[in-house]
Amino acid sequence: MTNRNYSINTMNNFIKKLLGFSVGPVAGAFITFITIPLTTYFIDPNEYGKASMFSLFQMIFGTLFYFGLDQAYTREYHSSSKKLNLFQNALLIPLAMAFMLLIIIMIFPSMTSKVLFNSSELKITSILFGVMVVSMVIERFILISLRMEEKALEYSLVSIFTKLAILLLTLMFVIFIRRDFLAVVYSAAIGQIVADLYLVIRYRYLFSYKEFSLDKKLLKRMLWFGLPIILASSLSNLLNSLDRLSLRTWSDFYQIGIFTATLKIAASLAVVQLSFTSFWVPTAYRWYEEGKDIKYFKIVSDSILLLMSILFVIILVFKDLIVYLLSPEYADAKFLVAFLCLQPILYTVSETTCLGIVFSRKSYLGIWVGLIAIIPNIIVNIILVPKFGAVGAAIATSISYIFFFIARTYFSNKNGMRFSVTKHYIVISLLLVGAFLNLASVSWIFIANILLLILLSVFQISTLKQIWTIYKKKDLKGLRLTQNV
Structure with missing residues (x-):
């Protein structure tokens, strides 16, 4: 296979699998989009x-x-030959802690x-928790496990099933049973549990411990990798x-509501975040193991930045319509949406x-990333908050995630992943300016x-050219991946 065809196939396969992983989150988002106005119509902001x-x-x-x-499980997956035993060793401690x-x-439901x-009466709800x-x-x-095996369709169907279960239970509760905060809690909890019972039955082979062996060396290595993540998480x-x-x-x-x-x-952008990260994490690890050139990682980074920034503006343009669907009691949400959309954008990029x-x-x-982000947040x-709620x-939240992005990018650059992010900082600055502008309720905001x-399009014209070049099936070696904007 020629280098030209190899390059084209690499990006084409990337796009196909990304679309496969996107089906579930996108369909789930559509279901959630129905669930949100249904919930907010019947339940006031306080509840x-x-x-x-x-x-x-x-x-x-x-x-x-x-x-x-x-x-740690995702990090070890591609280097392990005994994937079932890896899964079971990774699950052991978290499951024991949950039980x-x-x-x-x-034993202490009232407490x-x-x-x-803030009530000792909701014992059943506590046990459900x-x-x-x-x-x-x-x-x-x-x-x-599904992500690492890159089973896009199965992953997507699970996402759809979970959201659908929650929607149906929400309908049942708010129409026939009750219209307070417990309706939201019960529908979400029971829907999630039902969906997860299906997962356990469907993938019961993952819990077959006949050939299980406690791999202390593996577990120690995973804990050594994972324990710092506990603090970071x-x-x-x-x-x-x-x-x-x-x-x-x-x-x-009311303000919390x-x-x-x-x-x-803002979860409309989180859908893209979930779709992308679900596929990107295992793909990035595989590319790294295969020794892929850094230009592939840069193309993906620039492209996702372009996509997320365009979606951000689309939400701003239609924010009044979107907020209207929530019900008039939630009208103040239109002043928050731009800032809260920055969170999934910055995390995804x-x-x-x-x-x-x-x-x-x-x-x-x-x-260190967490500390750098949390200090400005506090x-x-x-x-x-005392003055503006x-x-x-x-x-x-938006300012802290800017620091989060800067810290993550800085430490990554210092550890081998070096490509220019000047374009990223220009785009992020423009998004923040847009968020502050949309605090104003003025006629010229459109x-x-x-x-x-x-x-945003002007500053990302080089990305648009790259995408067009790939679309036209030109040799990726010819792409201009300089260190400039």
Whole structure:
């Protein structure tokens, strides 16, 4: 095979698999898009704010119990010949921790209910929380297994099934049973558990321990890689939680509800984030093992930056229509959406610029990334949330993720993944300016957003040329991948 055909096939296969992994998240996003206005129509912001705290604690406990072994599993996958035993060794500790939490909750349900909901009466809901954490851990490792095997269709179908289960249960609860925060909690929890039961049955071969052997050397290596990720993940969780925790401290459940509903709108970009990262992580590891030229990584980075920035402006142009679907009670969400959309954009793009960290196995650098991001988050939340509520929290989140991107990119560059990101910083600056402009409710904001789109296109004209060259099937060796913008 000629180098020209090899290059073309590499990028064509990349695009095909990316599209395959995107089917589920995109379809899931469509289902979620139906679920959000349905929920916000029947449930007021105060109740929605309470429900968000359940999801917040669920995320915190789930991530802690992974012990970084989920990331270690992806790192070891392509270098391991015994993949089933690798899966089972990686799952062992997180699953044991999740079951320990469930047992503690079952012994002290009232205390757990008090911590979660500020009420000691919701014992069944507390136990459901514990079951859901166990379910989440199992789901996490099964989905990683599908990702690493690059089974795009199966991965997508699972995403669709989970979202569909939650939608149907939400309909049942808000129409026939109740219209408070527990409707959101029960529908999300039961839907998730039902979907995960299907996963366990469908992939039960992963839990066949007949040939299991505890590989202490492997487990030690994975823990050595994963333990720093616990601290990094804890900082990341805190980074993603400080907005709502700050609102809970200095504001009220109404502001939390508005903020959470806006996060759901920003989830339209998180769909792209999920689709891309689900495929990109195993692909990047494989490319690294195959010794792919850095130009391939740069093409992907520039392309995802272009895509995410264009989607950002599209959301700004239609933000009034999108927010209208939530119900009039959530009208203030239109002032937050631009800032909260920066979070999935910056995280997704950073996944293409941080690879030097994981390739060098220096997972401890994630701790420094978390600290660098969380300090400005705390400072801005303290300054802005008491006065501006949800708007202040949204600004704090966006600024902290800019520091998150800078730190990830810097440490990656220092560890071998060196390509120019000048273009990235110009585009990010323009997006931040656009977010502040959209705080104003003025007649000329539509024109300003169109001008922003033009500016973004001008600064990324080289990326457009690269994509056009690939589309026309020209030799990728001829692409101009200089260190300039």
